[in-house]
Amino acid sequence: MDLIWLIPILPGIGAAINGLVGIRSFNxxxxxxxxxxxxxxxxxxxxxxxxxxxxxxxxxxDHVVDLGxxxxxxxxxxAQGIGSFEVPWAFRLDPLSGMMILVVTGIGFLIHIYxxxxxxxxxxxxxxxxxxxxxxxxxxxxxLVLGSTFLTMFVGWEGVGLCSYLLIGYWYExxxxxxxxxxxxxxxxxxxxxxxxxxxxxxxxxxxxxxRVVANAAASMPVEAQFGVISLICLLLFIGATGKSAQIPxxxxxxxxxxxxxxxxxxxxxxxxxxAGVYMVGRNAVLFGHAPIVAQVVMIVGAxxxxxxxxxxxxxxxxxxxxxxSTVSQLGYMFLAMGVGAYATAHGWPHIGLAAFAAGAFxxxxxxxxxxxxxxxxxxxxxxxxxxxxxxxxxxxxxYMPVTYMTMMIGTLAIAGIFPLAGFFSKDEIxxxxxxxxxxxxxxxxxxxxxxxxxxxxxxxxxxxxxxxxAAWEHTTPAASHAAAAHGVPHPADxxxxxxxxxxxxDVSHGPAHDHGSAQDAAHGHGHGPWHGPHESPQAMTLxxxxxxxxxxxxxxxxxxxxxxxxxxxxxxxxxxFTAQEVGLAASEGAAAPAAEAVAATSPAEAAHEEPHIxxxxxxxxxxxxxxxxxxGIVAAYRLYVLSPxxxxxxKERYAGAHNLLYNKYYVDELYDATFVAGTKKSSVGLWGxxxxxxxxxxxxxxxxxxxxxxxxxxxxxxxxxxxxxLxxxxxxxxxxxxxxxxxGLVQNYALxxxxxxxxxxxxxxxxx
Amino acid sequence: MITPTHYMLLSAAxxxxxxxxxxxxxxxxxxFMSIELIxxxxxxxxxxxxxxxxxxxxxxxxxxxxxxxxxxxxxxxxIILAFYRNKETVNIDEMNLMRW
Numbered sequence: 100m101d102l103i104w105l106i107p108i109l110p111g112i113g114a115a116i117n118g119l120v121g122i123r124s125f126n127x128x129x130x131x132x133x134x135x136x137x138x139x140x141x142x143x144x145x146x147x148x149x150x151x152x153x154x155x156x157x158x159x160x161d162h163v164v165d166l167g168x169x170x171x172x173x174x175x176x177x178a179q180g181i182g183s184f185e186v187p188w189a190f191r192l193d194p195l196s197g198m199m200i201l202v203v204t205g206i207g208f209l210i211h212i213y214x215x216x217x218x219x220x221x222x223x224x225x226x227x228x229x230x231x232x233x234x235x236x237x238x239x240x241x242x243l244v245l246g247s248t249f250l251t252m253f254v255g256w257e258g259v260g261l262c263s264y265l266l267i268g269y270w271y272e273x274x275x276x277x278x279x280x281x282x283x284x285x286x287x288x289x290x291x292x293x294x295x296x297x298x299x300x301x302x303x304x305x306x307x308x309x310x311r312v313v314a315n316a317a318a319s320m321p322v323e324a325q326f327g328v329i330s331l332i333c334l335l336l337f338i339g340a341t342g343k344s345a346q347i348p349x350x351x352x353x354x355x356x357x358x359x360x361x362x363x364x365x366x367x368x369x370x371x372x373x374x375a376g377v378y379m380v381g382r383n384a385v386l387f388g389h390a391p392i393v394a395q396v397v398m399i400v401g402a403x404x405x406x407x408x409x410x411x412x413x414x415x416x417x418x419x420x421x422x423x424x425s426t427v428s429q430l431g432y433m434f435l436a437m438g439v440g441a442y443a444t445a446h447g448w449p450h451i452g453l454a455a456f457a458a459g460a461f462x463x464x465x466x467x468x469x470x471x472x473x474x475x476x477x478x479x480x481x482x483x484x485x486x487x488x489x490x491x492x493x494x495x496x497x498x499y500m501p502v503t504y505m506t507m508m509i510g511t512l513a514i515a516g517i518f519p520l521a522g523f524f525s526k527d528e529i530x531x532x533x534x535x536x537x538x539x540x541x542x543x544x545x546x547x548x549x550x551x552x553x554x555x556x557x558x559x560x561x562x563x564x565x566x567x568x569x570a571a572w573e574h575t576t577p578a579a580s581h582a583a584a585a586h587g588v589p590h591p592a593d594x595x596x597x598x599x600x601x602x603x604x605x606d607v608s609h610g611p612a613h614d615h616g617s618a619q620d621a622a623h624g625h626g627h628g629p630w631h632g633p634h635e636s637p638q639a640m641t642l643x644x645x646x647x648x649x650x651x652x653x654x655x656x657x658x659x660x661x662x663x664x665x666x667x668x669x670x671x672x673x674x675x676x677f678t679a680q681e682v683g684l685a686a687s688e689g690a691a692a693p694a695a696e697a698v699a700a701t702s703p704a705e706a707a708h709e710e711p712h713i714x715x716x717x718x719x720x721x722x723x724x725x726x727x728x729x730x731x732g733i734v735a736a737y738r739l740y741v742l743s744p745x746x747x748x749x750x751k752e753r754y755a756g757a758h759n760l761l762y763n764k765y766y767v768d769e770l771y772d773a774t775f776v777a778g779t780k781k782s783s784v785g786l787w788g789x790x791x792x793x794x795x796x797x798x799x800x801x802x803x804x805x806x807x808x809x810x811x812x813x814x815x816x817x818x819x820x821x822x823x824x825x826l827x828x829x830x831x832x833x834x835x836x837x838x839x840x841x842x843x844g845l846v847q848n849y850a851l852x853x854x855x856x857x858x859x860x861x862x863x864x865x866x867x868x
Numbered sequence: 869m870i871t872p873t874h875y876m877l878l879s880a881a882x883x884x885x886x887x888x889x890x891x892x893x894x895x896x897x898x899x900f901m902s903i904e905l906i907x908x909x910x911x912x913x914x915x916x917x918x919x920x921x922x923x924x925x926x927x928x929x930x931x932x933x934x935x936x937x938x939x940x941x942x943x944x945x946x947i948i949l950a951f952y953r954n955k956e957t958v959n960i961d962e963m964n965l966m967r968w
Contacts, residue, residue: 843964844963844964844965845960845961845963845964846960846963847890847891847960850890850891851891854887854891
């Protein structure tokens, strides 16, 4: 367990190897192997650490490994006098982070395996670059999860933001992809702004950034009935979470993130990145439990996001976009759970509160399984259709790719919440706690569940069932192709063929077309001839699908609720992570948590409440109700999209207004474009004008002044100084006209003058004497 | 009896004739000869007073003047010849090169 610091380091090493050496000199097998090996090692270490964690008694499952100072102590002013600002490189393993590292490394490992096959169309350097980024992504996510202080978490937090930018914009030659990368990065920055402000305020308030210290300090403070400093911290942290976890209003980047390669979508949506916000709220459960106002905000935002994203998902045609909105929707569920947990805790209902927090984390885990499965499955479909993502051009793929069909069906049933798959348990846990806390939120949750079942089954129906509506394909031999078309079986010879035939028509594609002629490329047996029709994906892709399908079936069994005779093992395991150290579950079992006492002190009316409780029979009834809701959704989708597609079209035309509103995602992107983007552009134009007029004006003005002064000085020089000189010259010149007459040049004249002079002088001499 | 006054009168007359010749004549040769008259007028004065005062220095001076006048005549005639070759005239009015 003291080696947990190696868990993030291993993918970091893998990224370094692939990034520094691999891009230049590794072939595809080597770079894939390095990346997968790094993840496998991290996964092995995670399992080992987790097993060790399980071996400890329940109240001792919290282990911190301190690797020394990152920032040595600096005295800083805080609310409680001079505090010591210090940040160690410390990693913390507790039930919550233990579960998270298993999810990140486990799902991440499967996605790595899958990518080795999916990305084979990439050129060699791009392939290594891709795996370098994937490993880096896992590295930062593991830092985020394992970090034991806010700042260590922030390192990972920023790192996954960076990696999401790199991976979404992986096909950077394509404008839409690089735009989507930038959008993800910028939207995330807005959230990060809230997060870092929250971190500053945490330090100022508590004088420490360590999660445990902060939780203990917060636990001893009263629950804030009014909006106070803890509420402000929580609100800022939640802004960060909305950015990272794609909640209203910052969810817009996630659907655009579909521009990245499909494994990236799976990695972002399932194992890493978007779960960071949920994880962070869970990590600070004690803080949120002291801020009931923000708890309500979290709850409402979560429920609204879940509902809104599900409605958008109802009408999208891009297979990946449907899944993207379903992710946003499911993340809404998780926040709903976190909000309910915080709200219940703040109202002195610790059992419901802790259970709701745990249910949120539980849903995070099960969602990781079935969402990774669905994304990888959709990747497999896109792969088979040579880059086609529009579900209107699919259909009947069940015949061509049975493994993908079966596994995706399991994932769909799991996300729809059909008993006994994973999604059923986690979603029901959330809905149950929501029912106990707030019926409105519960209602939104149930409606979302109905829509989830509907749009997921719509996706399955349009893709795998019904009639084939896609493009025709070139046949290798007329006879064989005829047979293949007639019997609807994949052609045996082209199991690995990846056609580029449709590439030009689809800008959202499965990878830029590259011509690989070298012997090394030929060695991996990856044909690149014309598209030979839909086909099952290679084993490296189906194997992770099957593993994830098994996960999607069994992941729920780790926490069967008591009503069904289970022990809710995972929830009880996770619960200590959501309490402060001194306030373990044992303490709250006894009488009431300090939080509850604080509430009792501040608002006696609240304290009079017993924890809302319903019988096991009623709980079973709720479960049956939600399964029934899911079944209604499924049947409706099946009727509309398989049995009578014309009904769906008719409905679409009848409610064209609503359809357009949903199809265009409530015009939120346009709204943001018109307000924030255009506003930013306008203000920058204004600033440019200021720069041009005022700053440049000042510079130009001083230049002009200099020119003017020098002009004046030149006038003085020309007319005063030169004038004086010229005056002297002119005077002598003018006077010479008179005096030069004397110089006749005639010697006799001179002699005569001399004589006259002599005469004059002699006369003077004689006269004056 | 011829007195020094007579000599001085003769000398003054010659001198005035020479000066008038220098100032009034236009031919440079004539001017040149007038200069010789002036010099000889001086010589008469020198010799007359040498005799009167019974002192040989005056005669020495007269001979010295004659020698200088001979040298001067040689140089002057050379200049006139050179000038004549260039200008084809000996009229002094043409010689105004020193003018402004």
